[in-house]
Amino acid sequence: MELIVLWIVVFLALAFDFINGFHDTANAIATSVSTRALKPRVAILLAAAMNFIGAITFTGVAATIGKGVANPAELANGVEIVIAALLSAIAWNLITWWFGIPSSSSHALIGSLAGAVIGGAGIGAINSEGLIKIVQALIFSPLIAFSAGFIIMWILKLIFAKSSPHQVNKGFRFGQILTAAFQSFSHGTNDAQKAMGIIVFGLVAAGLQDTMDVPMWVKISAATAMALGTSVGGWKIIKTMGTKIFKIEPINGFAADIGSAAVILSATMIHLPVSTTHVITSSILGVGSAKRFSAVKWGVAGRILIAWVITIPITVLMAMLFYWLIDLFFIK
Numbered sequence: 001m002e003l004i005v006l007w008i009v010v011f012l013a014l015a016f017d018f019i020n021g022f023h024d025t026a027n028a029i030a031t032s033v034s035t036r037a038l039k040p041r042v043a044i045l046l047a048a049a050m051n052f053i054g055a056i057t058f059t060g061v062a063a064t065i066g067k068g069v070a071n072p073a074e075l076a077n078g079v080e081i082v083i084a085a086l087l088s089a090i091a092w093n094l095i096t097w098w099f100g101i102p103s104s105s106s107h108a109l110i111g112s113l114a115g116a117v118i119g120g121a122g123i124g125a126i127n128s129e130g131l132i133k134i135v136q137a138l139i140f141s142p143l144i145a146f147s148a149g150f151i152i153m154w155i156l157k158l159i160f161a162k163s164s165p166h167q168v169n170k171g172f173r174f175g176q177i178l179t180a181a182f183q184s185f186s187h188g189t190n191d192a193q194k195a196m197g198i199i200v201f202g203l204v205a206a207g208l209q210d211t212m213d214v215p216m217w218v219k220i221s222a223a224t225a226m227a228l229g230t231s232v233g234g235w236k237i238i239k240t241m242g243t244k245i246f247k248i249e250p251i252n253g254f255a256a257d258i259g260s261a262a263v264i265l266s267a268t269m270i271h272l273p274v275s276t277t278h279v280i281t282s283s284i285l286g287v288g289s290a291k292r293f294s295a296v297k298w299g300v301a302g303r304i305l306i307a308w309v310i311t312i313p314i315t316v317l318m319a320m321l322f323y324w325l326i327d328l329f330f331i332k
Contacts, residue, residue: 005079009202012086014225017195019093020105021051021229029180031253031284035169037176046177047184048230054188055223060271061190063212065197066204068130069110070117078205080330081113081120082198084323088112092315096307103307104275109194110134111312113201115319120327137272141263142282148259149286156255157290172250179257186264187276188226194273195222252287259283278308 029043038046072078089105089112096103110131117125160168196214199222203209248256260276260283267274 005083006202006206006208009079009082009086010199010221012083012090013195013199013202014221016086016090016093016105016109016198017192017222017225018229019090019097020191020195021048021226022097022232029184030280031248031256032176032180034248035173035176035250035253037173037250037253038180043180044231046181047187048227050181050184051188051192051230052223052227054185054190055192055226056219058189058268059193059196059214059219061193061268061273062196062200062214064130064134064271065109065113065194065273066200066212068127068134069113070121070125070127072201072205073210075117075121075125075205077120079202080326081116081323082202082205084119084326085109085112085116085319086198087322088115088315088319091318092311096311101303101307103311104138104277105191106194106273106275106277107138107308107311108315109198110138110273111315112319113198114312115316116323118316119320119323134273137267137274138278141267141272141274142278145260145263145279145282146286146289148263149256149283150290151286152259153252153255153287153290156251160251169250172254175254176250176257179254179261183257183261183280184230186261186268188223189268190264190274191276192222192226193268195225248284248288252284252291255290256280256283256287259286275308 029038029047032038033040033043066072075081089108092103092108092112093105114126114131193214196218197212199218200209200212200214203215204212209215260280263279263283264274264276
């Protein structure tokens with residue numbers, strides 16, 4: 001029975017990774033698709049391949065997820081907690097995807113895991129130091145990305161101020177192929193590891209391993225699930241990210257991709273999970289502000305901001321509810 005429950009954890013974690021792929025891939029390729037630097041299908045296939053490569057390259061973020069919120073070895077009901085967390089995160093991702101809202105899969109997973117731990121073991125089981133560190137990364141990374149996008153776009157404006165807009169955009173349309181690949185690679189290095197971390201959390205909670213090391217089968221499975229999810233695409237979110245914030249030209253997309261990918265990859269290198277959605281959106285907002293502050297549709301940005309703010313508290317409550325339902329109908 002315990003083995004069956006553990007396989008449920010693996011299935012749900014890979015399902016989350018698959019959904020994360022089509023939910024968040026839109027963020028990585030939205031600018032290159034909206035500027036027609038890449039055809040949608042080509043962009044998605046490129047993103048899928050680079051996501052896979054990025055996912056199997058690093059594991060530090062997985063360790064942070066696996067032990068940052070709580071210590072799975074100290075949870076008697078850790079496997080059930082993971083199931084509740086994944087059900088909550090998947091449900092929220094699907095709701096926001098349906099309405100085309102670029103909410104954060106990272107916020108959904110962290111909020112859900114915290115809520116499930118509180119529901120299953122009490123607030124005392126939360127690793128407050130680790131959780132604060134994770135939340136700080138989630139909060140500050142968009143601010144850094146906004147600044148990076150603004151500065152990069154401002155520098156490009158100075159460099160190409162006297163150049164022909166047509167020639168500039170023609171050159172940067174080609175450059176966006178490279179930045180889309182870089183963006184997708186960085187996305188894989190951070191986001192796929194979250195599913196790896198949650199699977200390892202379940203393995204440790206079930207007593208099947210003692211360390212937070214990520215087994216090769218977990219790496220390959222998570223990377224494949226994200227790549228397959230990426231191949232499906234997320235057209236509703238592409239429309240929001242690529243067209244509704246401001247009218248993106250190739251030079252803008254290039255700047256936004258470079259700024260956000262650099263922030264995501266830097267966070268991966270220091271083993272911190274960040275919201276790729278938040279980072280990419282903030283970089284686009286920074287680029288738009290540097291181009292012309294009034295060009296940004298701040299009403300749309302405000303709608304996205306609301307989704308950011310409410311994701312963690314809502315998923316905390318959802319995960320607590322899922323755990324209580326599991327406890328009521330399946331554990332006892």
